[in-house]
Amino acid sequence: MGLTDSQVATLKLKAQQIRRKTIETVVWAGGGHLGGALSQVEIMVLLYYHFLNIDPKRPDWADRDRVVLSKGHGGIGYAPLLADRGYFSEGLLEEFNHTGSPFGMHLDRLKVPGVDASTGSLGHGLPMAVGMALGARLKGAAWRTYCILGDGECNEGSVWEAAMAAAHFRLDTLTALIDRNGLCIDGTTEAIMALEPLADKWRAFGWEVTAVDGHDFRELAGAIEAARRSTGRPTAIIARTVKGKGVDFMEDQAAWHYGGLDSERAALALQSIDRRSDTAGPGRRAP
Amino acid sequence: MSGTGLTYHVYDVNHMTPAEIYGQVLTQLGEGREDIVALTADLARSTKIGKFGERFPGRFFNVGIAEQNMFGIAAGLALAGFTPFVSTFAVFAALRAAEQVRTDICYQNLNCKIIATHSGISFGQAGSTHHCTEDLAVMRSFANLTVIAPADGYETANAVRACLDRQGPVYIRIGRGFEQTVHPGEDYGFELGRAVTMRDGADLTVIACGPCVLHAVEAAKTLADSQGAGVRVLNMHTIKPLDREAVLAAAAETRRIITVENHSIIGGLGSAVAEVIAESGLPCRLVRLGIPDVFAIVGYTDDLYNLYKIDAAGIGEAAAQLLGVQVQAEDDWEDEL
Structure with a gap:
């Protein structure tokens, strides 16, 4: 059931395109959350170009799979992907962050087609995803719910309230993907407020847990397929990633959580993405 | 009357608290509306929302003592097409989970109804941890939110019915215990937004x-x-x-x-x-x-x-x-x- 070589090649190309478009959008926006937008790319691309049961022509289709980008600051990487997937015209991205634009740093469900929940304040997404998964069960609907969390976000108590509830309600259609890039704004997650042993924590809360290289499509796909087979328990996939992935001068640099790019820097970033897209290299080693 | 078609009284205001009337009216409403779901955070009995849970256990979620999570889950259920009624004490709805109410429910303009009990100093002996003399100030400042403080049991029944007809988030604050009625019955022309x-x-x-x-x-x-x-x-x-x-x-x-x-x-x-x-x-x-x-x-x-x-x-x-x-x-x- 794994991905074929040609599927992996197509997904890698798509990841490269989304990274490029993210850089361009940051330039138009005057700045953006580059680090986390680049670390989540493979997770988002794999969902949107391989797994999700969606119809971009009908963003409100009742039976669509649901996605909650709980790390809402990833919006500047999410919007280019939604545009590429056909939810809205790519030209609109040029207004990102502009006064009156539908796009701000944190995407608003009521303004951006394809966004299932307005996020931005950390610790809010997983509870909403739990509600969506409960809703699917109540309706007897087949949709699955995916929630993408930041690792630093897992400092929030509400994440663990929701983790407890998801296991209690046996929400096996819910999958949490944790973008484990190891950095929050002020430094490494382990220095600011240690998360490890993170997998053990999720396991102790009653979840199926797998830890994978979050930039390796095959590993990620295997984990998502396993989550889809799981019964009785929600699944947490800890995706080990590199913050700023693909742009050599941003990788693993807490300072690039948010930043702006002049034309020279943007060109360097695009060159780096193109240069490295063939040999993307592995994600972060397990801490 | 509200447009819910329910005009009969099955409650006795002389012996029931506004919260008990709320529980009963919500249960009545639940008979005809499959989209109504109910949530509480270990206060099913105190807030009387448990009445709905007894009648519709499949549509009732007790999330344990976790109010922030509860309002997030309610938002998710609303996003999935349901009409959640959420009950806890006013102090926990308006203060503990204020950001979830604001950002998850009001910002997304979700059709979620918050019925908060034990408001003001109605739980006098519990002290300030359980009083809530700030909820109107907080809730009034949230865009999209309708804020109601019913006068008695009859008005609580009217408000609960009326909020179902109003698309979007609504906050209703009631007290803890028995309250004497001030209205002679429920047919006095209750209308949201009209004194x-x-x-x-x-x-x-x-x-x-x-x-x-x-x-x-x-x-x-x-x-x-x-x-x-x-x-x-x-x-x-x-x-x-x-x-x-x-x-x-x-x-x-x-x-x-x-x-x-x-x-x-x-x-x-x-x-x-x-x-x-x-x-x-x-x-x-x-x-x-x-x-x-x-x-x-x-x-x-x-x-x-x-x-x-x-x-x-x-x-x-x-x-x-x-x-x-x-x-x-x-x-x-x-x-x-």
């Missing part, structure tokens, strides 16, 4: 909400009997959107207004009324009764109502004082300008 004139009068207006409506009516009767004063009493059950016309009419016609609420004098009904009067430019004296800028002491609720002068005696005292104040007529005011 109910309990008594008319031309000398002074008392604008009240929640249990203070009854106190205001009692005070007005006493003032009429003892001084022959014409005291208008408005039941301002909807704090937002406020019935501006009723406030402006009272300011213009009686020129003396007292607000009374089971809430801090900062940010609640009194503030909402003050904003309307101040912006109108009408010459009108205003006295705000409520909990002053303190954490209320512990005590029996009725004792606290008396201490903070939001009972009939306190309102009567404030009214007698205000009636003695000369208020410039509007034409004099214009002369000075």
Whole structure:
């Protein structure tokens, strides 16, 4: 059931395109959350170009799979992907962050087609995803719910309230993907407020847990397929990633959580993405 | 009546608390509406939402003692097409989970109904950890949110039904225990955003909400009997959107207004009324009764109502004082300008 070589090649190309478009959008926006937008790319691309049961022509289709980008600051990487997937015209991205634009740093469900929940304040997404998964069960609907969390976000108590509830309600259609890039704004997650042993924590809360290289499509796909087979328990996939992935001068640099790019820097970033897209290299080693 | 088609009374206001009536009305509504789901955070019995859970266990979620999570889950259920009713104590809805209510529910304009019990100082003996004299101030500032403080059990039933017909988030705050009724029944023309004139009068207006409506009516009767004063009493059950016309009419016609609420004098009904009067430019004296800028002491609720002068005696005292104040007529005011 794994991905074929040609599927992996197509997904890698798509990841490269989304990274490029993210850089361009940051330039138009005057700045953006580059680090986390680049670390989540493979997770988002794999969902949107391989797994999700969606119809971009009908963003409100009742039976669509649901996605909650709980790390809402990833919006500047999410919007280019939604545009590429056909939810809205790519030209609109040029207004990102502009006064009156539908796009701000944190995407608003009521303004951006394809966004299932307005996020931005950390610790809010997983509870909403739990509600969506409960809703699917109540309706007897087949949709699955995916929630993408930041690792630093897992400092929030509400994440663990929701983790407890998801296991209690046996929400096996819910999958949490944790973008484990190891950095929050002020430094490494382990220095600011240690998360490890993170997998053990999720396991102790009653979840199926797998830890994978979050930039390796095959590993990620295997984990998502396993989550889809799981019964009785929600699944947490800890995706080990590199913050700023693909742009050599941003990788693993807490300072690039948010930043702006002049034309020279943007060109360097695009060159780096193109240069490295063939040999993307592995994600972060397990801490 | 609301458009829910339910016009029969199956509750006995003389023996039921507003919360018990809420539980019963919600259960009735649940019979015809498969989209209604209910959530609580280990307060199924205290808030009476458990009544719905007994009848519809599949549509009832007790999330344990985790209010932030509860409001997030409610948002998710609303996003999935359901109409969640969420109940906990006011202090936990408005303060503990304030950001989830604001960001998950109000910002996304979700069709979620929050019925909060134990509001104000109605849980007097529990102390400030369980009092909530700030919820109207907090909730009133959230865009998209309708805020209601029903006067009694009948009005609670009306408000719960009416909120179902109003698309978008609604916050209803009720008390803890038994409350005497002030309305003779539920057919008095309850309408969201429209004050109910309990008594008319031309000398002074008392604008009240929640249990203070009854106190205001009692005070007005006493003032009429003892001084022959014409005291208008408005039941301002909807704090937002406020019935501006009723406030402006009272300011213009009686020129003396007292607000009374089971809430801090900062940010609640009194503030909402003050904003309307101040912006109108009408010459009108205003006295705000409520909990002053303190954490209320512990005590029996009725004792606290008396201490903070939001009972009939306190309102009567404030009214007698205000009636003695000369208020410039509007034409004099214009002369000075």
